[in-house]
Amino acid sequence: MTQANQAQKFQIKLFLENPEGLDLAAVIPVFHDLIREKQLPELLIDVADYAHVHQGPGVVLIGHGYDLYLDLREGRPGLLFNRKRDAEGGVEAVLNQGLDILLRAAARLEERLPIRVGTERVQIRAIDRLRTPNCDETHAFLQPIVSKVASRLGAVKESVRGPAGREAYTLELSVDGGKRPSELIAEVAA
Numbered sequence: 614m615t616q617a618n619q620a621q622k623f624q625i626k627l628f629l630e631n632p633e634g635l636d637l638a639a640v641i642p643v644f645h646d647l648i649r650e651k652q653l654p655e656l657l658i659d660v661a662d663y664a665h666v667h668q669g670p671g672v673v674l675i676g677h678g679y680d681l682y683l684d685l686r687e688g689r690p691g692l693l694f695n696r697k698r699d700a701e702g703g704v705e706a707v708l709n710q711g712l713d714i715l716l717r718a719a720a721r722l723e724e725r726l727p728i729r730v731g732t733e734r735v736q737i738r739a740i741d742r743l744r745t746p747n748c749d750e751t752h753a754f755l756q757p758i759v760s761k762v763a764s765r766l767g768a769v770k771e772s773v774r775g776p777a778g779r780e781a782y783t784l785e786l787s788v789d790g791g792k793r794p795s796e797l798i799a800e801v802a803a
Contacts, residue, residue, distance in 0.1 A: 616744040617754040621699040624738040625711045626684065627719060627794075628691035630729040635690055637664040637672050640683045643725050644674040647681075652721060653714055655679065674718075679711070681718050692719050692730050695740075704755070708737065708762040713801070719794035732766045733791050738775075739782040747775075747782040759784050766790050766797065 629635065641660055648657040656677040663670045668688055674681040678700060684693040694715040700707050719730035737759050739745035745755065752774060760769050767790020775783030792800075 615746055615748065615751045615754065617739070617751045618704065620704050620739055620741050620744045620755075621707050622696050622739070622741040622744075623708060623711060624693055624695045624736075624740055625708065625715055626691045626693040626736040626738075627715060627730050627732060628689055628734050628736075630731040631727070632690040635683075635728070636726070637662070637683060639726050640672045640722065643722055644672060644681070646725075647674060647718065647721060653681075653717060654710075679714065681714070683722075691736075692722065694718075705758050705762060708758065709765075712762060712765060713798075716794040716798050720798055723794060730794055731791075732794060732797060733788050734785065735763050735766060735788060736783060736785045737763070738784075742781065745782050747777050747780060749777075751782050755782065756784060760786065763788055765801070767792070 641662060644660040647653055658675045661673045661675060663673060668685050671683040671685045678698040680695045680697060682693040684691055692715060694711045696707060696711055700710060722728045723730060739755060745751045760772055763769050763786045767788040769786050770789050771787040773785050
């Protein structure tokens with residue numbers, strides 16, 4: 614029996630549309646500005662540069678409750694939100710908050726750098742192995758919630774579950790939409 618209804622720790626990743634020519638060094642001052650200007654909720658602490666790690670975490674904006682990565686893992690660069698401490702609300706609220714933070718950071722990066730963060734593909738990973746083991750019961754509970762949250766980006770066309778077993782429970786969704794992060798933020802605010 615899973616405790617997926619109590620899950621709080623998730624990763625959400627939006628992939629870059631134009632990863633070629635990505636300048637990780639240029640991301641560092643943008644992440645520092647997010648801290649200094651208090652552009653995102655919760656306590657943000659520092660920025661770490663992992664550009665030297667092949668297909669690694671890239672650049673990390675370290676916070677108390679969550680981290681943001683310009684992530685290079687799996688050879689698929691993207692902006693990744695990582696909730697590492699419990700937050701208020703249930704699974705849907707935590708995922709919605711993570712998506713909001715991710716969109717705000719993506720809009721800021723697009724505003725300052727020649728980066729385009731795609732919104733047509735989203736990967737959501739449950740990283741609390743105790744509450745969300747990678748099993749059919751977890752999938753039955755999380756899949757409808759994840760699809761509902763992803764539908765904020767556009768109509769969900771396809772939902773693909775990652776491999777079962779030892780890996781963290783992962784869903785990758787294709788979304789019909791293609792709006793810029795700043796447009797999606799404006800729609801939510803309206």
